[in-house]
Every structure is written in C-alpha cells, then in structure tokens.
Amino acid sequence: MLAVVTFIIVFGILVIVHEFGHFYAAKKSGILVREFSIGMGPKLIQTRKNGTTYTLRLLPLGGYVRMAGTQDDDNEIKPGTTATIRLNDKGIISRIDLSSKNIDIDGIPVQIVKADLIDDLTMTVFENGEEEQEKKYSVDHDATIVEEDGTEILIAPRDVHFQSATLWRRIVTNFAGPFNNVILSIVSFMIVAFMMGGVQDLSSNQVGEVQKDTPAYSAGIREGDKIVEINNEKTKTFKDIQSEISKAKDKSISLTVAHNKNTETIKVTPKKVNGSDSKIIGIKPSTDDSFMAKVKYGFIQPFAIAAMILTVLGHMITGGFSLDQLSGPVGIYSLTSQVASQGVISVISFIGMLSINLGIMNLIPIPALDGGKLLLNFIEGIRGKPISEEREGIINLIGVVILVVLMVAVTWNDIQRFFIH
Known part of the structure; x- marks a missing residue:
C-alpha cells in the first residue's frame, strides 16, 4: 500500500509540475488555458478563475493542461446537437450548456444548426422545437460552454488560440514543461542536501566514515585521514581514489596516507562487491555541511x-x-x-x-x-x-x-x- 501511495504522489508531482510550466507560460503569452486538470477520468469538482477552469478528476495519475486551439482541444459542435443557451441583457449568448446532467432553468432549449465559436462567434439554432424557423445569435467572446461531462470552460475564439501567439511565445510555452522539471530536480536535491545535513565532498581526498570490518579499517585508516597517493599515482580528490581502487589489478594496493602531519605507506587488499568486478576498501568521502x-x-x-x-x-x-x-x-x-x-x-x-x-x-x-x-x-x-x-x-x-x-x-x-x- 505504501508503494502505491508513493507512486501516485511521485507521478502526480512530476506531471503536475511539468504541466504547470506549460500553464504559466501560456497564460503569460496570452494563450487561453481552458482547463488545468489534476488527475484523469471523470470530473469530481471544478472551479473557474481568470478564464481557466480547474478540475479535480477521479484517477489520481498526473494531469493535463488544455490550451485553446491545440490538437487535443475540440471546439466543434455538431449540427443537430441539443443544448440550452443563456442570453445576457444584450441578447447575446453568454452560456452554452451541452450537458444533460443539470437543467438550466434560466436557459432556452435549442437544437443547434450551425455554430462558429472561433471566428464569427455566431450560433444558428431552432428554438423551443420550432424547427421551421432558424434563429441566429451572436456569441459573447467570453461565453462559457458546459461540456457533456459537466465541465464548464470558456469558448476559444481565434485570438486566444495557441497558434495566434507569436513564434517566440509558443517556443517558450513548449519549453516551459521540461524546464519546470529541471527546476523541480534542482529543488529536490537541495532539499535532500539540507535534510542530510551536508553532502559528500568528492573534491577532497579526505576520508570521512570508515566502515568497521573492512580492509581500510583493518589497515588503520581512520576518519580525517587523507589518501594522497595510490600505487604511486597522486590522488587529489575522492574521485581519484575511487578510480585508482577500481582499476587496481594486483591483489593489494599501496596507499600513502596522511595522519595529521605524519605520512605513511600501507598495503590494503580491496574486496569485491557481491561477486561483481567492483572493488572497495570500506571508506566514504568526508562531508561538507556548509x-x-x-x-x-x-x-x-x-x-x-x-x-x-x-x-x-x-x-x-x-x-x-x-x-x-x-x-x-x-x-x-x-x-x-x-x-x-x-x-x-x-x-x-x-x-x-x-x-x-x-x-x-x-x-x-x-x-x-x-x-x-x-x-x-x-x-x-x-x-x-x-x-x-x-x-x-x-x-x-x-x-x-x-x-x-x-x-x-x-x-x-x-x-x-x-x-x-
């Protein structure tokens, strides 16, 4: 159960942070973000703010951003679709309800003949079952549309489409998702470093922890010592130490170790890890807690x-x-x-x-x-x-x-x- 919950949280954080990058860049670029969803599948709750509908969906796996005019944004209303429209005080359509879940008592039941919610912003309908006479309405630029699952979002006129933004703004919007993942990675590893109280200093040849019952401990190497040379090769960093130990062909290697002001040369026999070719002597790098x-x-x-x-x-x-x-x-x-x-x-x-x-x-x-x-x-x-x-x-x-x-x-x-x- 712990693994399932952790997987959902980890996967959710990764996707939501990624999608938030696209969302933020699109909003700043004048592109209409019609929906920002957390989760997938059937809608549970929704709220709308600053032109974007925020939804929480049933399946807690990631999420998505729905930008106006993109490939996954469907604006088409097929002829013959039944709907309920609501008019503002100027007789212009302000709300189109395609859902059968809720009855809009303030709306007018219609059958849609033709709808252009992108360029002309008009809708031709048969009103109240009067199929012999068509009626044409203008649609408000900021009208909302209630989809079949009950999600209410803004319509998407041409001027707020993704493709209507400048090329540079579209590039930034497309790049913002991966960029956010880089930022998340940086923040995550910073948090890890602070939680650990410090980080391994691989730029130094100073020894940190020495594990007991290991070749290094048996040879007398202790925390704070510096390994300055292995098999006559200078080792200025811990990476140098790891490299020389891994490529040592002899059964034993010669280490020049500095204890405070004293230096001595000792023999150590590395041991293999779990039958692999990797060799260790049982030391860890020092910790930098700055x-x-x-x-x-x-x-x-x-x-x-x-x-x-x-x-x-x-x-x-x-x-x-x-x-x-x-x-x-x-x-x-x-x-x-x-x-x-x-x-x-x-x-x-x-x-x-x-x-x-x-x-x-x-x-x-x-x-x-x-x-x-x-x-x-x-x-x-x-x-x-x-x-x-x-x-x-x-x-x-x-x-x-x-x-x-x-x-x-x-x-x-x-x-x-x-x-x-």
Missing part, C-alpha cells in the same frame, strides 16, 4: 544525472537500441516500491532523478513530445510560415503511434524483467 555546499549539490546532482542520461542516449543511437535501457510505468512502480521503504530522503532523491529524466526525455524531437513541438517551431522559424494544421496533425498522429507502440513494448518488457523472471 550552506553553499548544500545549494551547489542541488545543481551538481541533476546535471550529473543529465550527463549520464545523454551518454546512455548516445550509446543507444551508436551502439544499438535495447528495451532494457528504458523503463515505463511498471518499471518506475517497481523502483518506487524499493525507494518507499528507504525513507523520505530516498523518495525526494527519486523525484529529483525522475524529474530531470522526464525533462530530458520530453525534449527528444519525436512528434507529440515537447521536443517534437519545438522542432516544428524551429522549422516554422526557418520557413517563415507555420506548417499547415493538417500536416501537423498527421505528424503528431505518427508521433503518438510511435509512443504508444514503444510504451506497450517497454511495459511488457518491464513486466517480464520485474515480475516474471
């Missing part, structure tokens, strides 16, 4: 992870693709169940790691991902005109198909890895 060290950790850790991700992506391109290099929801859930048992700090670190991962993966130029949208933006900038909506729709459809196929393959591979084998 304020700036904790702040720097928030930046260093995400970008170190980002470098690893980019390296893996490079190998996937040049060295062959394998599904084992990817994880879907099943793989993330399996990892979440392990992390949840290790405490809050591990969960927050996990959020930071996943967030930078999500940000980078979203920037891959595959149609339907943010990276694919940015690629289309750059192509538009080069061409001097946008790609037609029809072509963009086809490109995005291809991207969705690719992502769905890949997700199914990755999910099945995860099930085999974590639950069958």
